[in-house]
Amino acid sequence: MRVLVVEDEELLAEGLRKGLEAEGFATDVAATGTDGLWMAREHPYDAIVLDIMLPGMNGYRVCATLREEGIWTPILMLTAKDGEFDEAEALDTGADDYVTKPFSSVALVARLRALIRRGAAERPAVLSAGDLRFDPGERRAYRGDAEVRLTAREMALLEFLLRRKGAVVSKIEILDHVWDAHFEGDPNIVEVYIRHLRNKLDRPFGRETIQTVRGDGYRLEAGDG
Amino acid sequence: MRVLVVEDEELLAEGLRKGLEAEGFATDVAATGTDGLWMAREHPYDAIVLDIMLPGMNGYRVCATLREEGIWTPILMLTAKDGEFDEAEALDTGADDYVTKPFSSVALVARLRALIRRGAAERPAVLSAGDLRFDPGERRAYRGDAEVRLTAREMALLEFLLRRKGAVVSKIEILDHVWDAHFEGDPNIVEVYIRHLRNKLDRPFGRETIQTVRGDGYRLEAGDG
DNA sequence: CGACCGCCTGAGCCTCCGCTGAACACCGTG
DNA sequence: CACGGTGTTCAGCGGAGGCTCAGGCGGTCG
Numbered sequence: 343m344r345v346l347v348v349e350d351e352e353l354l355a356e357g358l359r360k361g362l363e364a365e366g367f368a369t370d371v372a373a374t375g376t377d378g379l380w381m382a383r384e385h386p387y388d389a390i391v392l393d394i395m396l397p398g399m400n401g402y403r404v405c406a407t408l409r410e411e412g413i414w415t416p417i418l419m420l421t422a423k424d425g426e427f428d429e430a431e432a433l434d435t436g437a438d439d440y441v442t443k444p445f446s447s448v449a450l451v452a453r454l455r456a457l458i459r460r461g462a463a464e465r466p467a468v469l470s471a472g473d474l475r476f477d478p479g480e481r482r483a484y485r486g487d488a489e490v491r492l493t494a495r496e497m498a499l500l501e502f503l504l505r506r507k508g509a510v511v512s513k514i515e516i517l518d519h520v521w522d523a524h525f526e527g528d529p530n531i532v533e534v535y536i537r538h539l540r541n542k543l544d545r546p547f548g549r550e551t552i553q554t555v556r557g558d559g560y561r562l563e564a565g566d567g
Numbered sequence: 568m569r570v571l572v573v574e575d576e577e578l579l580a581e582g583l584r585k586g587l588e589a590e591g592f593a594t595d596v597a598a599t600g601t602d603g604l605w606m607a608r609e610h611p612y613d614a615i616v617l618d619i620m621l622p623g624m625n626g627y628r629v630c631a632t633l634r635e636e637g638i639w640t641p642i643l644m645l646t647a648k649d650g651e652f653d654e655a656e657a658l659d660t661g662a663d664d665y666v667t668k669p670f671s672s673v674a675l676v677a678r679l680r681a682l683i684r685r686g687a688a689e690r691p692a693v694l695s696a697g698d699l700r701f702d703p704g705e706r707r708a709y710r711g712d713a714e715v716r717l718t719a720r721e722m723a724l725l726e727f728l729l730r731r732k733g734a735v736v737s738k739i740e741i742l743d744h745v746w747d748a749h750f751e752g753d754p755n756i757v758e759v760y761i762r763h764l765r766n767k768l769d770r771p772f773g774r775e776t777i778q779t780v781r782g783d784g785y786r787l788e789a790g791d792g
Numbered sequence: 793c794g795a796c797c798g799c800c801t802g803a804g805c806c807t808c809c810g811c812t813g814a815a816c817a818c819c820g821t822g
Numbered sequence: 823c824a825c826g827g828t829g830t831t832c833a834g835c836g837g838a839g840g841c842t843c844a845g846g847c848g849g850t851c852g
Binding site: 556 | 799
């Protein structure tokens with residue numbers, strides 16, 4: 343799950359990033375409204391945390407602009423408590439929810455989760471492709487009846503592939519979603535983790551559900567529904 | 568189980584917190600009606616203890632507002648004895664029960680428990696996972712036929728894990744529900760208490776029902792129904 | 793046919809996470 | 823005032839897991 347935080351106060355922004363990453367979100371930070379707008383257009387975030395008071399372009403306008411452009415990523419507004427905030431205005435411009443400063447990062451994460459869940463109500467509770475299943479709540483993967491033990495990263499990758507099953511996903515896409523936008527390490531990491539998944543989910547069962555599409559990326563065989 | 572106390576008299580509020588926490592409730596306190604309203608919206612409390620006489624916004628209005636917003640957390644009203652209280656009005660605005668000052672903390676806790684149980688009629692009276700059982704009313708835990716003695720905190724944690732059995736719960740979630748929203752101590756406390764539970768409920772019986780999911784949190788093995 | 797490029801592989805390093813034991817603070821009780 | 827029970831903090835440790843790297847293999851293109 344990937345989240346964009348648009349916040350100019352450096353300390354708060356850094357705190358949010360820490361908190362969100364601790365909760366398993368890949369987090370990007372933008373310091374101005376214009377930057378935020380640009381990044382939101384550029385990447386398919388799962389949710390956006392948007393401060394109202396921002397240099398360059400305030401949160402209301404960022405929000406309204408995105409909606410006008412047909413971008414419906416769930417938006418959580420950050421507002422100061424001192425009343426100069428108009429709830430109606432926020433919701434009018436297309437925000438999905440708001441949190442009043444000061445807030446606990448716990449509260450924020452809870453609301454964010456709710457938002458993402460709601461914003462993606464049609465997503466199935468358990469992901470599957472043929473006899474391969476993954477339950478995001480339980481954090482467990484199964485091939486047929488056998489449980490397969492995966493690490494956090496492996497699960498993140500599997501979840502991503504399952505959500506795009508049947509389609510070819512490029513290594514860059516994978517890096518962007520399973521790692522985060524600012525990952526500057528060896529891209530080979532993707533190959534390494536694909537290998538881990540194959541070793542755990544395919545090889546022991548004589549399968550080849552994770553296919554390499556040379557020059558393009560990888561594809562997880564859909565199996566069926 | 569998490570409870571919100573809305574009470575402006577500092578001494579009484581503190582007494583209530585102590586009493587409730589001794590009984591294993593995670594307790595938050597709000598000193599004004601508006602704060603209370605805000606917090607009730609913010610967090611999914613299991614019950615709210617609400618004084619009527621409050622600065623800012625009285626209890627009736629807080630209660631009515633919450634109900635209008637579709638928040639049906641069980642509410643226990645605190646009323647003065649001197650008659651300016653109208654029972655009908657309290658129940659009309661959507662309170663579930665009321666207690667007249669002065670009251671014993673025992674009575675309050677009893678009514679609160681009843682309220683929580685009733686307010687969640689679909690919840691089973693006794694929580695279980697395999698041969699592990701916990702009776703929230705009696706405040707007792709059993710492994711098979713053997714009773715296991717737990718402290719208040721341990722029970723609170725066990726209860727939370729049982730209500731989410733099968734699913735992975737993050738440390739942050741645990742902190743938020745078993746401790747209270749403003750807990751700012753060492754998060755390591757969660758590991759410590761997980762360890763206590765394991766030492767009492769798993770190790771002596773050669774079990775491993777509390778599993779750690781590295782990077783994500785903990786999971787209580789569902790066992791079955 | 794040879795060179796290159798993309799992907800695979802196995803091994804190894806290192807960080808951070810969770811575990812642990814102990815100590816400390818607090819409180820009610822005898 | 824000593825004592826036991828409970829809740830919390832702390833620092834050290836061990837290892838799982840995240841990541842890097844260098845070499846190998848095979849398809850592809852000049």
